[in-house]
Amino acid sequence: MxxxxxxxxxxxxxxxxxxxxxxxxxxxxxxxxxxxxxxxxxxxxxxxxxxxxxxxxxxxxxxxxxxxxxxxxxxxxxxxxxxxxxxxxxxxxxxxxxxxxxxxxxxxxxxxxxxxxxxxxxxxxxxxxxxxxxxxxxxxxxxxxxxxxxxxxxxxxxxxxxxxxxxxxxxxxxxxxxxxxxxxxxxxxxxxxxxxxxxxxxxxxxxxxxxxxxxxxxxxxxxxxxxxxxxxxxxxxxxxxxxxxxxxxxxxxxxxxxxxxxxxxxxxxxxxxxxxxxxxxxxxxxxxxxxxxxxxxxxxxxxxxxxxxxxxxxxxxxxxxxxxxxxxxxxxxxxxxxxxxxxxxxxxxxxxxxxxxxxxxxxxxxxxxxxxxxxGGALSVPRIVDLSAAPDPDLTCVTDWVDSSARIGGGQFWTVRLPKLHVEDPARLVQVDHELNGYAWLVDRGDFDVDGVSFLVEDAQTVAWQLPTPAIPDEVIECGRYRILDFGDTVLPLGPPHS
Structure with missing residues (x-):
């Protein structure tokens, strides 16, 4: 035995x-x-x-x-x-x-x-x-x-x-x-x-x-x-x-x-x-x-x-x-x-x-x-540790800004999901489409119970925005591969969610 x-x-x-x-x-x-x-x-x-x-x-x-x-x-x-x-x-x-x-x-x-x-x-x-x-x-x-x-x-x-x-x-x-x-x-x-x-x-x-x-x-x-x-x-x-x-x-x-x-x-x-x-x-x-x-x-x-x-x-x-x-x-x-x-x-x-x-x-x-x-296993341990701890300054730039803003923003599916997972409160990043309708796909639909968003996160995968109301960002924050379009006190209303 x-x-x-x-x-x-x-x-x-x-x-x-x-x-x-x-x-x-x-x-x-x-x-x-x-x-x-x-x-x-x-x-x-x-x-x-x-x-x-x-x-x-x-x-x-x-x-x-x-x-x-x-x-x-x-x-x-x-x-x-x-x-x-x-x-x-x-x-x-x-x-x-x-x-x-x-x-x-x-x-x-x-x-x-x-x-x-x-x-x-x-x-x-x-x-x-x-x-x-x-x-x-x-x-x-x-x-x-x-x-x-x-x-x-x-x-x-x-x-x-x-x-x-x-x-x-x-x-x-x-x-x-x-x-x-x-x-x-x-x-x-x-x-x-x-x-x-x-x-x-x-x-x-x-x-x-x-x-x-x-x-x-x-x-x-x-x-x-x-x-x-x-x-x-x-x-x-x-x-x-x-x-x-x-x-x-x-x-x-x-x-x-x-x-x-x-x-x-x-x-x-x-x-x-x-x-x-x-x-x-x-x-x-x-x-x-x-x-x-x-x-x-x-x-x-x-x-x-x-x-x-x-x-x-x-x-x-x-x-x-x-x-x-x-x-x-x-x-x-x-x-x-x-x-x-x-x-x-x-x-x-x-x-x-x-x-x-x-x-x-x-x-x-x-x-x-x-x-x-x-x-092989022993040599892989430091590699695994380094890979899991590898810094992502662009992502950190976005998450730090969102956490400190205490406001609600939005982003499209392929762009927003990584920051959404890493921010302190995921509800502060709402998943939307390019027309600012809620995009209810692989996400908590409770996120859409807000008046609107006051900033947008975008990157190279983001489809050109077609906002429901004309708006010009007060500031654009560059975060490497990301950009944050900050509309300040302007709240952009969300359209009806869809999947």
Whole structure:
């Protein structure tokens, strides 16, 4: 028993080192824009801090409610003496650790001829390499693995999809029992669907298809059928749970489904793939994914037991079905294709066989790997600290001015969200469109309960203002990439809010 705990502790320690190396590398690239500053990426931090403030909530959310993500961020923000960037980077490390935990579940229990900890850690390391090949600052690039370390781009849904593969594999591997695993599967499906309907596309549909195929040949038809029932019921309960929250859902996502535009969608995703292949790191990342898919297919064909075969098949069926579905529905968003990054990694944990080596070689290799991980993790700590504490004088200029003004101002979505997250009172910055109508998207609609604004924040992303009443600013405060248009005692009225 003691050796088991030592192995598991070593696995988690190695996972922490991999997580820190990955986060440090991604955060030091242009990809840091999505982690720290992107308007979309800040919703979880904004929402979590709104919840912690105790103020009344009237949020306009997208189809995604970010329930697990907001809970993790709020918990970290409540207990850690860190600023926003510090919490974001700790959250990034935790997301990677959560993926390791999910992979450890998928790989199955240890037997005499298996090495589950090693394979789970290898899976996380390969995923980390994929994330480190993502180097652009674009949210629309086909750079999918690095999205896991953000708080916004469905990290909880990624982990939940892998967890569900693990729950199913564990039930299939068992000779009897498994009630706790079935309950965990149903709860995970319900919470994940409640938070993000994409879970049904990424996990429920592919897993159900695979299990339905297994029923034909499996001698355990009742057990396989029970897995399908639990997964489908959990997903259905998640959708039902969204009904009481519909006042917060400003966009159900139905408008994103345009099957008549499938040709445009094919061209869009094809263009993203071409852009990905045009860079050395992108080509390397693509080759890694292709190699994993080939391995998954081989392990599907050569699978020695139903559990291994199921995981290996999921590794290539999940991304195939998601890509076909995304194109068939006419979607135009790279983030919907994340199973292309995380599902193929399942090929590594499908059959965690241990290798037969001369006596002493496994210990030598394990020691060398431990040293490399320890050194990499240790060297990443100061990088992570420096990255989270990196000064942003332009942002500080804006937030200091807003905090000291004690007045209410406004700004457009892509401009105002970063200062809004960092000011002492977020309600002092109202999210508006270029005509000064309230823009109720990923924001608390209570912000619009004001007479108007007396200053505007703008930057290069700001659309030219078309103010409802002619007004000339009394002063223009230059803050690097930002400008503050101060109208003094003049209050510009807000138009009706819209999403």
């Amino acid at each position: 003691r050796r088991v705990w030592v192995r598991e502790l070593a696995g988690w320690s190695g996972a922490l080192a991999v997580a820190m190396v990955t986060v440090a590398q991604v955060a030091s690239s242009a990809r840091s824009e999505l982690l720290f500053r992107d308007g979309d990426s800040l919703i979880v931090g904004m929402f979590a801090r709104s919840v912690l403030s105790g103020a009344p909530l009237d949020w306009a959310m997208s189809s995604v409610l970010f329930v697990p993500e907001a809970a993790v961020f709020a918990g970290l923000d409540a207990v850690l003496p860190l600023d926003v960037n510090g919490v974001l980077i700790v959250n990034a490390v935790i997301n990677m650790l959560a993926l390791y935990g999910a992979l450890r579940l998928v790989v199955g229990r240890r037997r005499d001829d298996t090495a589950p900890v090693t394979w789970a850690l290898l899976g996380l390391a390969v995923f980390g390499v994929l994330a480190m090949t993502d180097v652009s600052g674009s949210r629309d690039a086909l750079e999918l693995a690095s999205l896991l370390i953000t708080t916004t781009y469905y990290s909880a849904t990624v982990v939940a999809a892998v967890l569900c593969v693990g729950f199913v594999r564990r039930v299939i591997d068992r000779d009897e029992g498994g009630a706790a695993l079935l309950i965990a599967l149903g709860v995970t499906a319900a919470v994940s669907t409640l938070s993000n309907p994409l879970f049904a596309v990424w996990a429920t549909i592919p897993i159900t298809v695979l299990l339905a195929a297994m029923i034909i040949r499996s001698p355990r038809r009742i057990r396989v059928a029970m897995l399908i029932v639990v997964l489908v019921i959990g997903t259905a309960l998640g959708f039902l749970g969204r009904i009481p929250l519909r006042a917060w859902i400003a966009n159900t996502g139905a408008g994103y489904i345009q099957p008549e535009r499938w040709v445009e969608s094919l061209g869009y995703y094809g263009g993203l793939l071409a852009d990905r292949l045009a860079t050395p790191t992108g080509a390397i990342g693509t080759l890694i994914v292709i190699a994993l898919v080939v391995l998954a297919i081989l392990r599907t064909v050569r699978g020695e037991d139903p559990g291994s075969r199921f995981v290996a098949t999921a590794a290539w069926v999940m991304p195939v079905l998601v890509v076909i579905g995304a194109i068939g529905l006419g979607t135009h968003a790279a983030r919907y294709l994340q199973p292309l990054a995380f599902a193929p990694v399942l090929a590594l944990v499908a059959a965690p066989r241990s290798w037969r080596m001369p006596v002493g070689v496994p210990s030598l290799l394990a020691g060398a790997a431990a040293v490399l991980l320890a050194v």
